[in-house]
Amino acid sequence: MDLNVNIVVCVPRPVLDGDFNAHSAWNSIREFLGVTVDDLDKAYLSLEEKFETLKSSVSLPSEASCSKIVPSNEPCVRCKNIDIEACATNSISLSALQKNVSGGRSWVIDSGCTNHMTGEESMFSSLDPNGTSQENIVFGDDGKGKVMGLGKIAISNDLSIANVLLVKSLNYNLLSISQLCYMGYNCLFTDVDVTVYRRNNSSVVFKGVLKGKLYLVDFSSSKAKHETCLVAKSNTEWLWHRRLAHVGKRNLHKLLKHDHILRLTNVQFEKDRVCSTCQAGKQIGAHHPVKNVMTTTRPLELLHMDLFGPIAYLSIGGNKYSLVIVDDFSRFTLVFFLHDKSETQVIFKKFARRAQNEFDLKIKNIRSDNGKEFKNTCIESFLDEEGISMSSRLHTHPNKME
Ligand SMILES: [Zn+2]
Structure with missing residues (x-):
């Protein structure tokens, strides 16, 4: 139902029990508004009536189960996001989600899910099938999505999202707000976009846009890319890689194994993404094509x-x-x-x-x-x-x- 309710600014009515100042203040408000007390009373009563009528005409879902709200042939979006108890979604947001993000690489920034998750295995740069003890995700229609593993998703050359669940048959990519907040980020939602800040220095991490009724972020788009420095913080292994003049991972392993460097201990080296500096350094110019057609007919032409x-x-x-x-x-x-x-x-x-x-x-x-x-x-x-x-x-x- 489309509720079109105007917001009324309420001026508190002063007490008129002989208090001279309050009385004169009330008079001046009345003069300013150009209405009498009776007019205001009438307006208030009529608003109250309207509110009562609206209240009786709307049936708010209370403690309703998802299967009652969502059409039976469509899965509940919020329940897909894990938290079945707190689910109170409707079919409007489902259709918006399907229209905007189904099958794409956009991420939905969602307050309903407790983990980052996706159903697209090809997006993972590293995946551990035994990385999580969680076995299933419960959907809105009481169906279950099997958790296939926990891993990292590279969103650019330098950055990746950690702790992402791979859920079988999940068609959407979901970024959990609670996880973002837990990792030290603040989210600011407006009527046009969402901005995620670092809590410690207030710098912008990335921005998403409000599309339909969903906040989406597409890390493959150039706008998100420039401001993106996402969830994966600079970890120790990549720091050592940079400290040691971008040495390769195999050599880093050797240095660690033979204890060649002081304080280089307890570091797990895994090649989960490409170092952009190394990539730039190893780039070479492409060979120019061979010229097969002779355009000259004699020497010195x-x-x-x-x-x-x-x-x-x-x-x-x-x-x-x-x-x-x-x-x-x-x-x-x-x-x-x-x-x-x-x-x-x-x-x-x-x-x-x-x-x-x-x-x-x-x-x-x-x-x-x-x-x-x-x-x-x-x-x-x-x-x-x-x-x-x-x-x-x-x-x-x-x-x-x-
Ligand atoms: Zn490097």
Whole structure:
């Protein structure tokens, strides 16, 4: 039933037993409101009547069992959340839940459940089938969901949710408010979203949104991800991993086993997630695709040029820059060593004249990365004189010289 009740602000009525101040105060309120005492009394009585009528027309569920409230062919959502005694849900929230989160990766932030739980085994990064003594979850229709284990779910590279129950045939992912509070987080619910704070420093852990009648958080969405630093606190094993310059887990085990490091004792190393720093450090550039189509028809038609340096170690001749010229047709490559960038123009001019003369072919086009050493008036006027055009390649890959 849709109850549309206005909120009435009640002004306490002062005692009129000859108290002069109270009497004058009441008079001024009456003047301010522009109504008489009788009017207010009438309004109050009419509100009282309305309330009585509403009360008689609504049948509130009291100590009702779930099977009476929820249609028999649909399971009770709140009971699925474990706490059958406290269940007082209705079919509206069930349909909202099914509409919003069924089968998805969104988590429902729920006050009714006593544990975080999900039915999706593939979400677990680690799962212990014997991690909990709890065997069953009782559903609203008196059915039972078997608890298959207790584990961790990675929600990003660095973070995971600990103590999540895997429940057979549970179609939703549920985050328990009581568990969050127990782990030192405060939840603030508003009419649009929910914010979870750390109790010790009030920093935001993550935010969820109110969708339909449910508070949902989707850790795969970018908004949640940025603010997420969830339930798993930085534990000792990952702290040691970082302290020891991101050493691998196997080596950490060895250090622990042979007692090589002071105070490194009683630490369980398990690879339950990927360290984002290690991941970033091990990333390598993808190989650029091989060019199978020949676009040039003769040598010196197109030359690729690049200058690199200064390099950390000087060459035998004491130079620290190198100019690389690759002929597109023959793939013939020349490397010139330079002491300074400014020598580029002189070296290129020498090379161009010699090559054109030696092979009796004209250089048609050169391609570079638009570096300043190739984009100056000196080299541009030379290219103009020789009738050589210059193009720049896109800076998609530092190693890419087609
Ligand atoms: Zn690492």
